[in-house]
Amino acid sequence: MNRPDFGRFVQLLAREQFRLAEACLLIAQDAYPGLDVDAYLGRIERMAEQVRARIPADAFAEQRVAALNHYLFEDLGLSGNAGDYYDPRNSYLNEVIDRRRGIPITLSVLYIEVGRRIGLALQGVSFPGHFLVSLKVRRGRLVIDPFSGGEPVGEVELRERLRPVLPAGQAVDSIEPWIQPATPRQIIARVLRNLKSIYLERRELERALAVMNRTVMVHPESGEALRDRGLAYQALDCFRPALADLQGYLRRVPDAPDALEIRARLVELRRAADRLN
Numbered sequence: 505m506n507r508p509d510f511g512r513f514v515q516l517l518a519r520e521q522f523r524l525a526e527a528c529l530l531i532a533q534d535a536y537p538g539l540d541v542d543a544y545l546g547r548i549e550r551m552a553e554q555v556r557a558r559i560p561a562d563a564f565a566e567q568r569v570a571a572l573n574h575y576l577f578e579d580l581g582l583s584g585n586a587g588d589y590y591d592p593r594n595s596y597l598n599e600v601i602d603r604r605r606g607i608p609i610t611l612s613v614l615y616i617e618v619g620r621r622i623g624l625a626l627q628g629v630s631f632p633g634h635f636l637v638s639l640k641v642r643r644g645r646l647v648i649d650p651f652s653g654g655e656p657v658g659e660v661e662l663r664e665r666l667r668p669v670l671p672a673g674q675a676v677d678s679i680e681p682w683i684q685p686a687t688p689r690q691i692i693a694r695v696l697r698n699l700k701s702i703y704l705e706r707r708e709l710e711r712a713l714a715v716m717n718r719t720v721m722v723h724p725e726s727g728e729a730l731r732d733r734g735l736a737y738q739a740l741d742c743f744r745p746a747l748a749d750l751q752g753y754l755r756r757v758p759d760a761p762d763a764l765e766i767r768a769r770l771v772e773l774r775r776a777a778d779r780l781n
Contacts (some may be wrong), residue, residue, distance in 0.1 A: 506533075506537050506538050506539075507537060508530070508533035508534055508537060509530060509533060509541070510721070512530060512541075513527065513530045513531075513718070513721060514721055516530070517689065517692075517721060517722060520687075520688075521688060522688050523545075523617065524613045524616060524617060524628070524688055524691055524692070525544070525545060525548055525597060525613060525614070525617040526541060526545060527688070527692050528596075528597040528610065528613055528692070528695060529541040529544050529545070529597050529598060531596070531692070531695065531696065531699075531715075531718055532596040532597060532598050532599075534711075534714040534715070534718070535592070535596060535711070535714075536596070536598060539598055544597070544598050544601060547601060548601070548614070548617050548618060548621070549621065551575070551576075551580075551618050552618050552621030552622050554575055554579075555568075555571050555572055555575045555618065555622045556621075556622050558571050558574075558575070559571045559622070563623075564642075565624060565639060565641050565642075565646075566641065566646075568619070568622055568623060568624050569619075569624065569639065569646070569648070569654070571622075572615070572618060572619050572622065572624070572654070573653065573654035576614075576615065576618065576650075576654065577653040577654055580604055581604050582600075582604045582605075582606075582611065582614070582650075583604065583605060583653065584605070584606065584607065584608070584611060584650075584651035584652065585605040585606060585607065589607060590702055590705070592699060592702050592703065592706075592711075593605075594606050594607040594610060595607060595609075595610055595695060595698050595699045595702065596610070597610055597613060597614065600614060601614065606651075607635075607651065607698070608634050608635040608636070608649070608650065608651040609628075609635040609691070609694055609695055609698065610695070611650040611651055612628055612635050612636065612637050612650045612651075613628070613691070613695075614650075615637055615648070615650040615654070616628060616637060619637075619639075624639060625639065625640065626638070626639050626648075627639070627685035627686070628685065628686045628690075628691045629647065629682075629683050629684070629685065629686060630686040630690055630691070630694055631662075631665070631682060631683065632665075632666065632669040632670075632682070633665070633668070633669050634649070634651065634665065635651075635691075635694065636648065636649055636650075636657065636683070637649075637650060638683055638685065645683065647662065647683055659679050662679050662682065662683065663676055663679060666679075666682060689722060692722055693719065693722050693723065696715050696718050696719045696722065697719075699712075699715045700712055700715045700716060700719065700732075703715060709736055709739055709740055710740065712736055713733065713736045713737070713740065716729065716732055716733040716736055717733065719732075719733075720733060725756075726756075727752070727753045727756035727757040727760070728753070728757075730749045730750070730752045730753045730756070731749065731750060731753040731757075731760075731762075731766065733749050734746045734747075734748075734749030734750040734752075734753060735750075735769075737749060738750075738769065738773060741776075743773050743776040743777040743780065744777050744780075746769075746773050747770065747773040747774065747777055750766050750769060750770055750773070751770065753766060754766055754767070754770075
C-alpha cells in the first residue's frame with residue numbers, strides 16, 4: 505500500500521501560491537493511501553478542456569462563468585450534499601470528483617481549479633459558515649455559491665447569511681471585509697478544520713490525528729495545533745508524542761487560558777511514559 509506523500513505536501517506549502525486541488529488531493533491520501541494525485545489533476549484538466557471547447561477565445565468573464573456553471577452543474581450533475589452534509593467523503597476532493605457531491609469548500613476548490621484553467625481569476629472566500637467564490641468583473645465583484653449550483657449571491661443575501669453568525673445586534677457597515685480573498689493556506693486550513701471536526705464528532709481519533717498532523721504542517725508555528733494533536737495522542741495512549749506536543753504548546757503559549765489543565769496532563773503523561781521504561 506502506498507504511503508501519503510508528505511514531502512510533496514510540505515514542498516507545496518513552502519510556496520505562497522499553490523494549486524488548491526493538488527493540496528486537497530494530497531490530504532486525501534491519508535484516507536485513500538493509493539490515491540494517484542496526478543491522475544485526478546489530469547481529470548480536472550480534462551474538465552477544463554471540455555469547457556474551453558465551448559467558449560470563444562475572446563469570451564468575457566460572465567460568458568465563461570455561464571459555460572463553467574452549465575458544464576459542472578448540468579452536464580456533470582455536481583451538487584451540494586445537503587442530505588448527508590457531514591459525510592467525510594464530502595471533504596475529500598477525489599470523492600467529490602467521483603461522486604459529484606460535496607460541501608461548499610470542496611465544491612469551491614473544484615470550481616476555482618477548473619475556472620482558472622479557462623481564464624477566470626477566481627478566488628476563494630472564507631465566508632462564515634459557508635465557503636464561497638468571488639470574481640472581479642467589469643462592474644465590480646461577482647460572488648458565487650458552488651454549493652447552490654454556481655448561483656450568484658447579492659449583497660442583501662450576504663448580509664442575511666451573516667446575521668446568524670454575528671452577535672445579536674451587531675451591524676454590518678460594509679460587506680467588503682467579509683468577502684476578501686482567502687489565501688491558499690487559509691483555504692487548506694479550513695478543509696482540515698472541517699475534517700477534524702467530523703472525525704472528532706464520530707470519535708474516529710486515528711483519522712482525526714492524521715488530519716491534525718496535516719494541520720501542524722500547514723501552521724507549524726501554531727501552539728493550538730500542537731495542543732490539539734497532543735490531546736489526541738493522549739487519548740490514543742501515545743504518551744511520549746503527547747508529552748512532546750503539550751510541552752511545545754506551553755512553550756509557545758505559556759500564559760494560555762488552559763495552562764493549568766495542560767500542566768496537570770503533563771504530570772500524568774510523565775508518569776505514564778515512565779511506566780513504559
